[in-house]
Amino acid sequence: MKVLIADDHGIVRSGLRLLLERQPDIEVVAEAADGAEARDLAVRERPDLAILDVKMPKLTGLQATREIKKQAPDVSVLILSMHDDERYLFEALKAGASGYVLKAQADTDLLAAIRAVERGEPFLTPEAQRMLIKDVLERGSSGEEELTPREEEVVKLVAEANTTREIAELLHLSEKTVENHRANAMRKLGMRDRVELVRYAIRRGLIEP
Amino acid sequence: MKVLIADDHGIVRSGLRLLLERQPDIEVVAEAADGAEARDLAVRERPDLAILDVKMPKLTGLQATREIKKQAPDVSVLILSMHDDERYLFEALKAGASGYVLKAQADTDLLAAIRAVERGEPFLTPEAQRMLIKDVLERGSSGEEELTPREEEVVKLVAEANTTREIAELLHLSEKTVENHRANAMRKLGMRDRVELVRYAIRRGLIEP
DNA sequence: CCGACCATAGGGGGAAACCCCTGTAATCGG
DNA sequence: CCGATTACAGGGGTTTCCCCCTATGGTCGG
Numbered sequence: 371m372k373v374l375i376a377d378d379h380g381i382v383r384s385g386l387r388l389l390l391e392r393q394p395d396i397e398v399v400a401e402a403a404d405g406a407e408a409r410d411l412a413v414r415e416r417p418d419l420a421i422l423d424v425k426m427p428k429l430t431g432l433q434a435t436r437e438i439k440k441q442a443p444d445v446s447v448l449i450l451s452m453h454d455d456e457r458y459l460f461e462a463l464k465a466g467a468s469g470y471v472l473k474a475q476a477d478t479d480l481l482a483a484i485r486a487v488e489r490g491e492p493f494l495t496p497e498a499q500r501m502l503i504k505d506v507l508e509r510g511s512s513g514e515e516e517l518t519p520r521e522e523e524v525v526k527l528v529a530e531a532n533t534t535r536e537i538a539e540l541l542h543l544s545e546k547t548v549e550n551h552r553a554n555a556m557r558k559l560g561m562r563d564r565v566e567l568v569r570y571a572i573r574r575g576l577i578e579p
Numbered sequence: 580m581k582v583l584i585a586d587d588h589g590i591v592r593s594g595l596r597l598l599l600e601r602q603p604d605i606e607v608v609a610e611a612a613d614g615a616e617a618r619d620l621a622v623r624e625r626p627d628l629a630i631l632d633v634k635m636p637k638l639t640g641l642q643a644t645r646e647i648k649k650q651a652p653d654v655s656v657l658i659l660s661m662h663d664d665e666r667y668l669f670e671a672l673k674a675g676a677s678g679y680v681l682k683a684q685a686d687t688d689l690l691a692a693i694r695a696v697e698r699g700e701p702f703l704t705p706e707a708q709r710m711l712i713k714d715v716l717e718r719g720s721s722g723e724e725e726l727t728p729r730e731e732e733v734v735k736l737v738a739e740a741n742t743t744r745e746i747a748e749l750l751h752l753s754e755k756t757v758e759n760h761r762a763n764a765m766r767k768l769g770m771r772d773r774v775e776l777v778r779y780a781i782r783r784g785l786i787e788p
Numbered sequence: 789c790c791g792a793c794c795a796t797a798g799g800g801g802g803a804a805a806c807c808c809c810t811g812t813a814a815t816c817g818g
Numbered sequence: 819c820c821g822a823t824t825a826c827a828g829g830g831g832t833t834t835c836c837c838c839c840t841a842t843g844g845t846c847g848g
Contacts, residue, residue, distance in 0.1 A: 380686035385594030406829070478590035520795065531774040546797050553836070563804090563836080565740040568777040572788040579781040579788060645818080727824060742804070756826050762806070763824095773832090 371488060374400040374415065376408035376434070377423040377450070382473075386421065389477065396484070405429025412438045412445050418486055421448045421480075432458060432465050439466035446487045448481075458575065459498055469493035512576050517555050522576065524551040527570030528564050583609040583624065583716050584660070585617035586641070591682075595630065605693070605719040607635060611672040614638025621647045621654050628696055630689075633667050639784070641756065643692055648675035655696045659689075667784065668713060678702035724763050731785065738780035752758045782785050 374401050375398055383401050390396045394495045400415050402408035406428040412420045420438060422431035429437070448469045449462040462470050471481045472495055479495050486493035517525065527537045534552070538545045553565075561567055571577050580643075584595050584607055590609050599605045609624050615637040621629045629647060631640035632760050638646070644656045657678045658671040658749035671679050678692045681704060695702035726734065736746045743761070747754045772777055780786050 379591075379682045381594035381598065381689075382588075383594075385590035385592075386599055388593055388597055389590065392708055424587075461589065461645075473588040473590055476591070480590075492689075518794065529778075531772060531778070533713060533768075533772075535614070535834085543795090544797055546799090547795070549797080551834080556836085557791095563740060563742075564774050565738065565777050567742075568774050568788050569781070569786075572781060579778050729825065744804090752825090752829055755828055758806080759826080759828095762808095765806090771806085 371396050372415070372418065373484075374397040374398065374402065374408065374412055374417040374420040374445075375425065375531055376402035376405070376411075376420065376431070378403050378426045379423075382444060383541070387571070389480065390484075393481065403427075405431060405434035407440070409434045409437045413441045416442060416511070417445060419446045419448060419484060421450055424449055424451050424462070432462055435462065435465040435467050448480075448483055448487060459494075470498050471484070471495055472497060492521040495503075520553075521551045521555040524556050525567050525571055526576040528552055529568040529577050580605050580628065580693070581608040581624070581626040583608065583611065583615070583617065583621055583629040583654075584692075585611035585620075585629065585635065585640070587612050587635045588632075593634070595689075598689065598691075602690065612636075614640065618643045618646045618650070622650045628655045628656060628657060628693065630659055631658050633658055633671070638762060641671055641784070644671065644674040644676050656694055657689075657702070664788040677782060680704055682707060726767060730760045730764040730767070733757055734764050734776050734780055735785040737761055737787050738777040753773050758777035 373396055375389060375390075377383050377386070383403075385536075387398050387401075389449050394461040399417050400411040402411050405422070407421055408420065408426070408431075409429060411417075412434075416444055422434055424431040426434070426524060431449050436447055437447065438447060443466075447465075447467045448471060449458070449467045451472050452456060453472065459470050468487045469492060471479050471483050482491040483495075485556075523541070524537060527540060532540065534545050534548050537543075537548045541548070552564075555566065556562065559567075561570065566568075572579050582599060584592050584596070584599075586592050590614075592612075596607050596610070599607055608626050609620040611620050613636040614631070617629065617635070617640075618638060620626075621643075622779070631643055633640040635643070640658055645659065645732055647654055647688055648655060652675075657674045657675075658667070658676045659681060660667060660679065660681050668679050678694045678701060680688050680692050680702070688702075690700040692704075732750070733746060736749060741749065743754050743757050746752075746757045761773075764777065765771065768776075768779060770779065781788050
C-alpha cells in the first residue's frame with residue numbers, strides 16, 4: 371500500500387513515517403510539507419492513500435483534499451487534525467475525505483483508519499462519530515441551525531470588526547439588509563451580540579484570531 | 580543530559596524521541612501527554628531540560644512553565660510552538676522559558692536550542708529574534724502598550740461577551756469605571772470596538788475561542 | 789404552480805457602546 | 819517626598835447596535 375504523508379512539521383512527518391513503516395505492507399512513497407506539494411505529489415504519484423494535516427501552508431488539508439479528489443479520485447484521503455478540535459470534520463467529509471483522525475489519538479487510531487480505507491470503508495474516530503451523531507440529533511431538535519451563505523459572509527465581516535455600514539458598502543447592500551442577516555444569524559445561533567459572533571467565527575475557522 | 584518531552588500527540592512525541600535519541604548524550608527520561616503531567620514529572624524527575632508544547636490539555640505549556648520554574652527552577656524549559664505563530668513568544672519568555680522553537684523548524688533548530696540551553700544560554704530561532712526586535716522597535720514608536728491588570732481583566736470579561744453593566748457587577752465597580760478601563764485598553768491597543776478586543780483576547784490566550 | 793426559503797429593504801425605538809472631558813484617592817519607584 | 823501611574827467615578831453627547839415589525843422579488847423542489 372503506497373502512502374503519501376503531508377504535514378508542514380518535519381517532526382510530525384518523522385513520527386508518522388516511523389509509525390507507518392513498522393507495517394510490512396505500507397510504503398511511504400512521498401512526503402509533502404505543504405498542501406500544494408501534497409496535491410501535486412498525489413496527482414503524480416497516485417498513492418493509494420494520502421494522509422493530510424488540516425493546517426498546512428499554501429493549501430489547507432481540506433483544500434488539498436478537494437483538489438485531489440477532483441484530479442485523482444482514486445486516491446483516498448485521510449485527514450489528520452492537529453488540534454483537538456473537530457471543527458473541520460464536516461468540511462473534511464464534504465471535501466471527500468475517507469476518514470478523520472485527531473492527532474492526539476493518531477498512534478492508536480491511524481492504523482485502524484488506514485486498514486478501513488484499504489477495505490474501502492470510511493473511518494471516523496469514536497470521537498468524530500459522536501460529533502456526527504450529536505450534529506444529526508441537534509439539527510433535528512434545538513441545535514445550531516445552518517447559516518445561509520450570505521449570513522455566513524456577514525458574520526465573517528462582523529467578526530473582522532467591520533461596522534454595519536462598512537459591511538453594507540463592501541457588499542453593496544443597504545445597512546438594513548446587513549442588519550437583518552446579522553440578526554438572523556444571531557437568532558439561529560442563539561447569540562446576543564457581535565462579541566459572541568466573533569468567537570463563533572473563530573471556532574468555525576471563518577477568520578483567524 | 581536528561582530530557583522530558585511533553586506533547587499531547589503521540590506522533591509528535593515519537594518524532595521528538597527519534598530525533599533526540601540519535602544524540603548519544605541525550606536521554607529522554609520522561610514523556611507527558613498534558614501540562615499537569617509535565618509539571619509533575621518535571622518536579623519529580625528533575626530533568627535537565629523540559630521540552631513543552633504550547634498547546635496541551637489541563638495546563639498549557641506556558642502555565643506548566645510557570646509552575647515548573649516556581650517549583651523546580653533548575654529545570655530549563657524549551658517551548659515548542661505547534662502553530663506557525665509566535666504569539667506566545669513573549670508570554671513564554673515572561674514565564675521563564677529558555678527558548679522558543681517553532682515546530683515547523685523543529686528538526687533543524689531544536690538540537691541547536693538544546694545545545695544552547697546546555698551551555699546556559701537562551702535560544703531563539705531567527706524568526707523569534709526578528710519578532711523580539713520588531714517588538715522592541717515598535718514599543719518605542721507605535722506598538723501596543725502594555726495593559727494594566729485591571730484593564731486586562733476587563734478586556735477578558737468583555738471578550739467573554741459580558742456587557743458593561745455585567746462587568747461592573749462582577750467586579751463591584753461603576754459602569755463608568757468599566758467603560759474607562761475598556762476605553763483605555765482600546766486606546767492603548769489601537770482598537771475601535773469590542774470585536775477587535777475579542778480577537779486580541781483570544782490571541783493573547785486570555786480566553787478560549 | 790405553489791409553498792419554502794432566501795436576499796433584499798425599510799420604519800421606529802430603546803439600549804448599549806463609544807468618545808471626550810474632569811476629578812480624587814492610593815500606590816509606588818526614584 | 820514627589821511626580822507618575824493606576825484605579826476609581828461621573829457628565830454629556832453621538833453613534834452604533836439590537837430588536838420588533840412588514841414587505842417584495844427570485845429561486846427551487848415537490
